[in-house]
Amino acid sequence: FSKLKTGLAKTRKVLTTDINELFGPGKAIDEVLFEELEELLITSDLGIDITMEMMERIKKKSKKLSSAEELKQVLKEELIDLFPNTSTDTSTGTSDTAKEKPVTKPHVIMVVGVNGTGKTTTLGKLAMKFTSQGKKVLIAAADTFRAAAIEQVEIWADRSNSSIVRHKAGADPAAVAYDAVEASIARDIDIVLIDTAGRLHTQKNLMEELKKIKRSVNKKMPGAPHEVLMVLDATTGQNAISQATLFNQAVELTQIALTKLDGTAKGGIVAAISSTMKLPITYIGVGEKIEDLQEFDASRFVTALFD
Numbered sequence: 001f002s003k004l005k006t007g008l009a010k011t012r013k014v015l016t017t018d019i020n021e022l023f024g025p026g027k028a029i030d031e032v033l034f035e036e037l038e039e040l041l042i043t044s045d046l047g048i049d050i051t052m053e054m055m056e057r058i059k060k061k062s063k064k065l066s067s068a069e070e071l072k073q074v075l076k077e078e079l080i081d082l083f084p085n086t087s088t089d090t091s092t093g094t095s096d097t098a099k100e101k102p103v104t105k106p107h108v109i110m111v112v113g114v115n116g117t118g119k120t121t122t123l124g125k126l127a128m129k130f131t132s133q134g135k136k137v138l139i140a141a142a143d144t145f146r147a148a149a150i151e152q153v154e155i156w157a158d159r160s161n162s163s164i165v166r167h168k169a170g171a172d173p174a175a176v177a178y179d180a181v182e183a184s185i186a187r188d189i190d191i192v193l194i195d196t197a198g199r200l201h202t203q204k205n206l207m208e209e210l211k212k213i214k215r216s217v218n219k220k221m222p223g224a225p226h227e228v229l230m231v232l233d234a235t236t237g238q239n240a241i242s243q244a245t246l247f248n249q250a251v252e253l254t255q256i257a258l259t260k261l262d263g264t265a266k267g268g269i270v271a272a273i274s275s276t277m278k279l280p281i282t283y284i285g286v287g288e289k290i291e292d293l294q295e296f297d298a299s300r301f302v303t304a305l306f307d
């Protein structure tokens with residue numbers, strides 16, 4: 001929890017300082033307070049629409065309240081409510097949306113995201129997490145566009161004691177993914193993590209490639225991929241939402257990992273993404289170290305921001 005608080009220091013600095021001032025002793029619940037709060041929420045990158053809707057609800061509820069301190073509690077609850085009511089089964093990385101299905105073996109997680117967002121680091125950390133739980137993990141090096149990407153996931157495979165399926169640079173990524181699932185079935189692997197390209201010559205090519213990877217995995221194993229995890233960089237703010245929308249149209253995302261929250265004061269983006277995309281945020285990155293990738297929990301997150 002202290003890691004989470006430290007990682008969120010920038011957002012906390014803005015939010016907590018201002019919030020404590022806003023809801024300080026003797027503060028009246030009036031239009032001035034509402035305006036200041038609205039401004040604060042917009043500054044934290046919650047997005048205009050979400051802020052406006054939330055302010056409406058807060059104003060309604062405030063009629064029954066007598067102190068600014070009580071209003072702070074209402075704000076906290078409203079923020080937690082912004083997250084869809086989904087949790088993740090952390091032993092398999094399965095989000096609630098997919099929980100109805102029986103846990104399959106191998107459980108295939110396709111990891112997508114634009115280059116530089118922290119996709120490789122997140123994939124590597126997930127591999128470490130699963131192998132440390134005693135699971136057999138296989139990584140598919142399906143970003144064949146960059147030779148360096150193959151080397152990077154190889155390092156993570158070594159580090160985490162995972163197997164790897166790789167072809168030459170420039171090979172067909174869909175074939176890599178297909179082979180990886182085939183090998184995983186044969187080798188009794190628990191979790192397959194598919195690394196994918198984050199950039200090609202054009203955006204259209206990238207989306208077509210991701211769709212093809214998804215199709216080929218599904219051909220080898222009906223029902224797979226069981227999760228499509230998108231990695232987003234929190235410091236890109238509202239742009240992250242446009243990225244997620246684009247990828248969602250192509251490969252139907254099931255969960256989101258949001259990295260680099262330590263690098264922004266606009267932590268409100270977590271709620272904005274989750275609420276706009278109607279997708280669970282399952283992991284957040286609050287630093288570069290392995291322990292800095294944390295499972296996301298809305299109430300812990302909001303508490304870390306406020307207290």
Ligand code: GDP
Pocket residue numbers: 113114115116117118119120121122198259260261262263284285286287288292
């Ligand atoms: P990829 O191109 O999307 O695969 O990105 P990488 O995994 O190579 O990460 C790009 C950079 O972001 C690396 O220097 C990572 O160490 C860094 N990074 C990843 N996650 C976080 C995070 O949560 N916080 C910070 N500060 N840096 C991160």
